[in-house]
Every structure is written in structure tokens, then in C-alpha cells.
Amino acid sequence: MAEDLVRFENVVYRRGRKTIFDGLSLRIKKGQTVAILGPSGSGKTTLLKLIGGQLRPEKGSVIVNGKDVAALSREELFELRRDMGMLFQSGALFTDLTVFENVAFPLNVHTDLSADLIRDLVLIKLQAVGLRGASTLYPSELSGGMLRRVALARAMALDPGLIMYDEPFTGLDPIAMGVIVELIRRVAEVYKTTGIIVSHDIEETANISDYIYIISDGRVIGEGERGFLREDQSPRIRQFMDGLPDGPVPFHYPATDYAEEMLTENQKVGWFNFD
Template identity: 65%
Template sequence: MDNFVALKDVHFSHGQRTIYDGLSLTVPKGKIVAVMGPSGIGKTTLLRLIGGQLRPASGSIKVADEEVTQLSRKKLYELRKRMSMLFQSGALFTDMSVFDNVAFPLREHTELSEDVIRSIVLMKLEAVGLRGARDLMPSELSGGMARRAALARAIALDPDLIMYDEPFAGQ
């Protein structure tokens, strides 16, 4: 089975603090992988390295056979369309309804008609049990509902990779 993510001998430090000293990790296509550890150990840093938000001092980070550390901004932007990251906070747009939050990546990254976008959004909301919440604002959602709305947004483009930071925090 091919690996969708492959890190080899990654070295990363934050100031004088070494976070990774020779990290190697593979994530096969279609598999679920959990990275667990105590707070502050570098789990979020790992996700940010994979997403190209941080650059290692050395080593290789490949996603979909693309060397993330060597990509131009444009190519990295294109690769990021194939991945989604959910943060602990959920990071919903507070001035948009649940429907518009989920529709946002579809409107931003596709040329789909509003009718098609509406169908996809309703399908994703149904998948996370929030179809009836489509007109609510994030401030009207419980914590669990907000996390599910963020998940619906994360899966709107059917990404090849979903990185979920602290999926059980606050549960």
C-alpha cells in the first residue's frame, strides 16, 4: 500500500528546544493513524509540519508524493486543497451561519453552482447530525455541535487527508 504521508529523519526545534530529532513516520492511504502524547510534546507541531505551515531544519516530508518542504506557495496551496485540518477550537467563522461555514471551502476552491453547493452542504451536515442546525450561528451552538460543524466544513471538499488536532478535548 502506498503511503499518503511520509516523514523521514525530520529535525525540528523551537528556539533552543528540540521537538523532533530524527522523526520518521508513514501514513498509508486510507488508514486512520492516531498520534498520542502529553500536552506540549509536539503533536500540533507535527500536523503543522505535514501541512507545510512549519519547515523542518532537515529531513523529508512528503504528502501525496510531493516534497512539502520544496513546494512553491502556489503548489503548497494546491496540495492543501487535498487536506483538511481541524483545530481544537473548531475555528468556525463567527459571522457566518453553519450552512455558510460549511459552504465556504466549496465556494472558495471550486466553481460549483449554488444548487450543487447546497446539496453537498446539506449532505455533509446530515453526515454529522446537524442538518437542522444549518441556519444557526456559531454562537448558538453547543461545544459539541460546533465541533461537528467544523468537521462538516473539513469534509466538504472530500479531502484525501484530515488532520484532527485534539479530537477528544473538552469531551
């Protein structure tokens, strides 16, 4: 049985007064592609930041590759991150560098390889995402889907053991989405890389994942292999899966009584009252 690459043990994390995670526990096995699904604002991106050590849990621990992330020094953390790749929703490419230079960046910084070898490696990665022809372009000249493909090539540059995908399908047209789905699938198959996909696009994510966690209200509310989503009848999971506007996740933001507020006198809003 494969060992755990990432383990959350009763993680509590608060941002200000808002509790994001309240005793979250989950495990991600080496070589698996795991989906973390959940409604917007459920802390999915926060989860990735906890794995990368950009945030530290208030209680509990996040173990990556056998190391407690919160206990690492800044240098050890940077060392750990060299074996991680992350695909940001925005791509987060360096805007002053070309596509080629962006993909070459981690290789230039972390390896002593010759310029010729780096060139070959970058071209291989760009060929894999279909953008070798765009190597001289700047990020501002690329479409949203292309940006994400370059970002994927950059995340793969050092052949990391773990790649985290933050909302990889959001805002893409069907063709671009199909390309990204296929690329993520291929990365997992060919490189045997562990993948964590954080998303709220259920279909696409579920299709390429080996295991699925659903988080809501700071906890895991359901988990299982691909098929479980269709079978699970708990109201929270049904609401999420069937896209019901109201349910355990309420439609209304917490507020005072509607009738009461409508009957009270108009209050001044901000500095000016436009009466």
C-alpha cells in the same frame, strides 16, 4: 500493499532553543486511520503543521502525496492543501458566517458548482453530522461538541484524501465524545479517507485507529497495531498508558536543588517586593 500518503524522514524541528523533533521518522499509509499519541507538549500539533506546510523542518523531509512539502512554492502548497481537511481543537469556524456558510465556504472558493448544487452538498454534509437543523445558527450559538461536528462537516466538504484531527476529543462530554468518535469512524469507513488523529485520549483514539505511533522527546518511542499498547513493557510506554505521574517523563520541571533553593535568601520577584 498501500502506498505511503505521508512520510517523515529524520525530521528535526526546533522552536527557539527547544528541540521539538529530533530525527522523527514515520509513515502513514493511504486509507489508514493513524493515531499519534503522546504527552502534552510532545509536538503532536506541530506534526500536523509540518504536514500542512505551515512549518518547515530544519532538517529531514516531510513527504505528502510524493511531494516534499518544504520544497513547494506558496501556490503549490495551497494546491496540495485542497486535498486535506483539518479538524481544529477549537473548531476554528468563521464566526461571521452561519453554520451553512461555513460548510459552503471551501466549495464556494474552490469549485465552480452552481449555488443549487452547493446547497445540496452542504445539506448532505450537515445531515451526516446531524446538524442540518442548525444550518442557520452562528458558531457563537453552538456547544463545543456541535462546533466540532460543524468543523468536521467543513473539513469533509471537498471530500479530501486526508483529514487531520487535532485533539478531537478534548473537553467534550461523554455523549459529544461518543458522537465525534462515531463520526470519525464513519468518515474512514464510508469515504476511505486517510485519517491522522493527534490526541492524548488513549482509549477513544486507539479504538478507531488502524495503527498507532507514540511520540515523546521528539522521537517515536513506540509503534504498532491496536493491541501493542497493552503488551509493550517499555517504561516510557507503560508510564503513558498507565498514567504514572513520575517516570521517564519527569514530574518536576528541571530546577536547581530543592534544599539549596529553600535555604537561599528571598529574591525580589518582578518589579515589586510585597514584604
